[in-house]
Amino acid sequence: MPVFEYKALSRSGGVQTGQVDAGDRGEALRLLDRRGLQPVSLKQGASVVGGRSKKPAGGKDGARREAPRRGRDSKSEPPRPDAKAGRNGKSGSGDGGKDAVPEGPLKLKRAEVVLFTEELSDMLGAGLQLEPALKSMENRQELGTLKDVSERIRHQVRDGTNFSTALKRVSPSFGPLYCSLAAAGEASGALDTILKRQAHYLKTLAELQGRLILAMIYPAFLVLAGIGVSIVFVTILIPQLTILIEGAPGGRLPLPVKLLVVVADHLKVFWYVYVILLIAGGLFFKAWKDNEVNRPTWDRVKLKLPLLGPVIASRFYVQFLETMANLVGNGLPLLRALELSRDATQNLSLRSSLDDVIEQVGDGRSLSKAMIRTDSFPDLLVDMVSVGEQTGKIDLSLRRAAERFDKELQKNLDRIMALIMPTILIIMALMIGTMAYLMINAIFQTISNLNAR
Secondary structure (H helix, E strand, O other): OEEEEEEEEOOOOOEEEEEEEOOOHHHHHHHHHHOOOEEEEEEEEEEEEOOEEOOOOOHHHHHHHHHHHHHHHHHOOOOOOOHHHHHOOOOOHHHOOOOOOOOOOOOOOHHHHHHHHHHHHHHHHOOOOHHHHHHHHHOOOOOOHHHHHHHHHHHHHHOOOOHHHHHHHHOHHHHHHHHHHHHHHHHHOOHHHHHHHHHHHHHHHHHHHHHHHHHHHHHHHHHHHHHHHHHHHHHHHHHHHHHHHHHOOOOOOOHHHHHHHHHHHHHHHHHHHHHHHHHHHHHHHHHHHHOOOOHHHHHHHHHHOOOHHHHHHHHHHHHHHHHHHHHHHOOOOHHHHHHHHHHOOOOHHHHHHHHHHHHHHHOOOOHHHHHHHHOOOOHHHHHHHHHHHHHOOHHHHHHHHHHHHHHHHHHHHHHHHHHHHHHHHHHHHHHHHHHHHHHHHHHHHHHHHHHHO
């Protein structure tokens, strides 16, 4: 049986070294986990043959030094539990009898995803390996559900699963974009940097949503008040005014008021039909855009929407440039970096453009020329990439371009936030002002007709 040499941290913070007999690396990690040891390094050493270990690479002296440690460790070895228990998150005596992690995917709130990403990126940036970092998060008392998530991800990583694949299996809350960026970070060796940027992106998104909610509180009250006033106009005031004007000598309703009365009477009878049609239309549109066949069309339409289209495009440029800068800066070939960046792109229309870029770069064209031929990238971005190619510092040029488009994205977002309030105010003023004008005009016409008689 193989013998694994380990160096690990104990619960008291001390460093322990020794050997452990295990069938494979995953079993060795599980055995150390049950002893309450957090591995720093684990290497396969001697193998046990016929109750004795083969001579290790260190020669006779090394054999004499290592054999006592191996014997001391294996003597206290508890019986190995069922492998399924380790995968399900059940801890042995080393974890203090902790309960098993619940089966099934774990749902996380956006704030929890941000906290997980920040904690993990900080630990990886401080020099910890992935599994010890997850173990440290698992032992934290204040993380709540993230303890279970960290434990389940750690178990899968320990058994040889990629971190990005483990994220997909453990929780759907991380999303395809998050998992694709994690895969890119694993491939480039810059997982801590990419996770830190992803945390910044998620915090920016949450901050934007918070700002949007705060900015929409007052307009929402205006909309509700406007709808309430409109209902009162249509159901009470206009019918009473109609009866009053028609009962007066020479009273006559203006044509716009007659049309408004007809519409009001129609809505009183058939309002539920329009509610049903509105709900059915919303469900049909959702089913249409979620269909894989229609997704490319919808993604193209989103890029052409006023105000929102530039925001979506700018967000893509920032994400693409930041990912490419990290991957290329960490030594990944340009073609592989493009493929990973494409996998992290959710908009199918933009992904198709990246497919064209990848095909042309694979044929030997430079990145800037491939971008020009696809006609999907702004001239400024192409120029900055071209400068990076000429100077041999394409990662720095990509990072500067990302900062430039990040500022552009913030401008687009601020522009949308600034336009929300006046747009709603204008719409409500036009709607209520039109009805008030029609009513006052009808009253003045009736008074004029009475005076003329």
